Amino acid sequence: MSASLTLVVLMAVMYGTGVYVMLERSLTRFLIGFVLVGNATNLLILIMSGPSGTAPLVTGTASDDRMVDPVPQVLMLTAIVINFGVTAFILALIYRTWWLAQLGDEGDTLSDEHADDTEAATEAVFNQVDLDDEAIQRVLDESNEHGDDSHTTRKGAGE
Template identity: 60%
Template structure:
């Protein structure tokens, strides 16, 4: 196995700077550090994958020792997808944190008071309409308890 010294140095610098930046308090810097460490892991997997070789397809006249291992490529692809998902989650956290910081002491309750007044009005309307429905039903029951009038049949 012959790893490039340039890739090793790049990997070490990315790991070191990523961990250093992740120790900051700002979520944006944590995200940048996470991206650096994620890319450093991809380079490390690439370095550890061994010497390049032929495509991983066995055919006639192909020596299995000359074929490159496809597993590190799958690991790198999986790491990229996971890195993208965690980055999207971190961006959502950063946005939510920024939004709550802009609201100040009121926090997440800014629109809740007006919503509560609207909901209270709707609840009162529902109670009123239910009471009117109950009165109408009671009138129908009272009317049905009275003696029925004779209806002329033709």
Template identity: 50%
Template sequence: MTVDLALIIGMVVLYAAGIYQLLERSFTRMIFGFMLVGNATNLLIFITAGMPGLAPLRTEGAAPEDYTDPLPQAFILTAIVITFATTSFMLALLYRSWRLARVDTVADDHEDIALRTVDPEADDEVFEPDDSGDTEFGPEFEASLGDDDLDDEMVVRT
């Protein structure tokens, strides 16, 4: 099986440009990047489909290996539908964002900014032996788990 080098180069360029666009702060560029990645995925499925063969509708008595596999074609159609649906949803989000705030960029909220300034060493919990019986669910959860709650009918057979 030989693969056309131009298709592989085109797929790589589409993936690279799409991922570059997805990393931008503009929502419109993110949508374009998502569309490029979707088309690159369709091209990847097309490349991996193998050599073209006869249409499955021909009934001239050809050998089964002479026919084209219809599964990659079904995958591409499914990928097209998923990409279209997700793109239309993202366009609706962009329209709503533009109508409400007149902005196209994705801004950091206060939690994102706070996570950038957290010192990872200062956030570590120190284990204290006095708190070893405490759980986050409270004392009523600890009291409900006892040896009498275990099933007596469960027997280990050897």
């Protein structure tokens, strides 16, 4: 079985469109381009996997000659999982960028209509971060008390 011309053209269009859209400065367009390139890669693996055949189960019979190669199937499954993980990461980046764009230089919100709601939420988040930083600093200070003694002891013993 030869590769279908329709699949080859579709794959080429998806690669071209995906790369073109990924060159935009918007993270949302980058995400769309990345998904297109990932799907085009899956289509490429499907096209290059060879002719269809029976399930890849080794039985020791004569029907094993028509067995399909399982490696392209595994590669395609791996590509799907990696594409999903990177897509989730890019979505998290888009959300974080949107969240930071809503904050002004001083941590105030940019829009006045939601200023009361988001200002209280933002202040609560910043207060929680400050409390977390203080707790981490306390733990580090306590660990440094013991760490400094052992460090000076080892240094003194080595000299």
